[in-house]
Amino acid sequence: MSRPTMEDVAREAGVSRALVSLVMRKAPNVSDARRQAVLDAAARLGYRPNVLARNLASQRTHTIGVVINDFHNPFFAEVLDGIQAGGAECGYRIILGDGCRSKTGEAEAIETLIDYRVDAMIVIGPRLAVDRIIRVARIIPVVTLGRAVRSKLVMSVNNNEGEGARLAVAHLIGLGHSDIAHIDGGAGAGASPRRAGYIRAMKAAGVGSLARVVRGDFTESSGADAAEQLLRSGRMPTAIFAANDQSAIGAYGALAAHGVTVPGDVSLIGYDNISAAASRHLSLTTIDQPRTVMGREALGLAVAAVEGVRAHEPHLRVEPTLVLRSTTGSPSPSGR
Template sequence: MSRSLVSLVMRASPHVSDERRARVLDAAAALGYSPNAMARGLASRRSGVVAVLINDLHNPFFAETFDGLAAEAESRGFSLLLGAGRPTRGAEQAALASFLEYRPDGIVLLSPRLPSAAIGVAARRAPVVVVGRHVRAAGVDSVMTDEREGARLVVDHLAGLGHRRIVHVDGGRGAGAGPRREGYRRAMSRAGLDRFAAVVPGDFTE
């Protein structure tokens, strides 16, 4: 049994007969052998891993997003490496540094509070996708909702029902908070409700 044959079987190559594949797998089972993913990644220069950083595990939006990522990753033969950075820059920075040690094929950051410069540095080593925030850096793609339009729709709906004292609970420095605040103020002004506009200090979870 040659080394090249074993390598082909362990890489699920289609260029191996069923009989020879079965012999290799039976021998591997008898020896208690399991492939070393990290060693395979060094040889192929691909880890088969996508790292995902979530800064708040209690946020249902992030949980649903992760479910979608997991389903898509599985369909494409990738494994996910999950990190919970907690909503602080220091914790996120540590999690990102840990990710890079595994040489992932890609990194997904869900509403990170990391400086754009730090995200740009990470993108030099692996493609990065940022969800919920726009980051201008080479190798970084951003996926965002239209926060201004969302705030406008809310104000227009409430104003259409006859409400006037419409208050905006601010999201602090959380991702998307600034555009939502701006959209709220513009919508209140457009509806002629400037004198009723009020922004109440809040936080990312409120």
């Protein structure tokens, strides 16, 4: 019943265990004849190396641990695609840990992966405190994604949040808007640079005095609340830049409920380009982060660190792009 071991293969092929090991590791110095004999024997017995034993003996796992804070967030799925693709390319396996949307869950997932002796770790959208992350980085290479960490020990991949915000604002300005409000992401990852980028872009366009930030927290309901707050404010902007698509969707719902049309009365732009944003009945204009690319880059950094190739620049930044859809347009000449 129990699976065949290297010993069995060696016996079957009439060679030593060590030679089987060499063949399995694709070592060069093995004669073709023997190699084939071992391969045949292995196939005959249905042998598969025991990864546990291999990892224990070699002190390497060829595995990258990926901790995802929240599997509910579709944003991460695409990042994962990039990581998987990168891993397949350089012969690394990926194992996933679920952060369960909490700091403790995240910490536990990280511990589990360390216990599994992953060679390196990619932490996506971590909520964990920076010093905790740095502590992990002292044990194994760590790459964070979607959160800037100012540390030499930790590597990171981020989208240029400020530039994304600038793109959004510039797009609206280009359409003729000037009274543009921002629904922000509160203390969430990336919220603060997006907010800063918005302010900067407003100032650059000479409408800094019109800038206003309504508090949000990246959720749909906070977006709805923020929109209602704007409606009640007595001074409805002609355009809204939401810190992410989720809150934009919430705002959209609240506006519609009050008979405000988009983009007729108000233009709306989100951030992230989640799949729901592309949905036909919404068709939300938004800022896209090249998620797949980010995932791939993160994996590249991790592998490089494992293999001792110290990346010259451990903090990567990718550029966002504007995705034009149907929720933005010129401000209505009539005003509201």
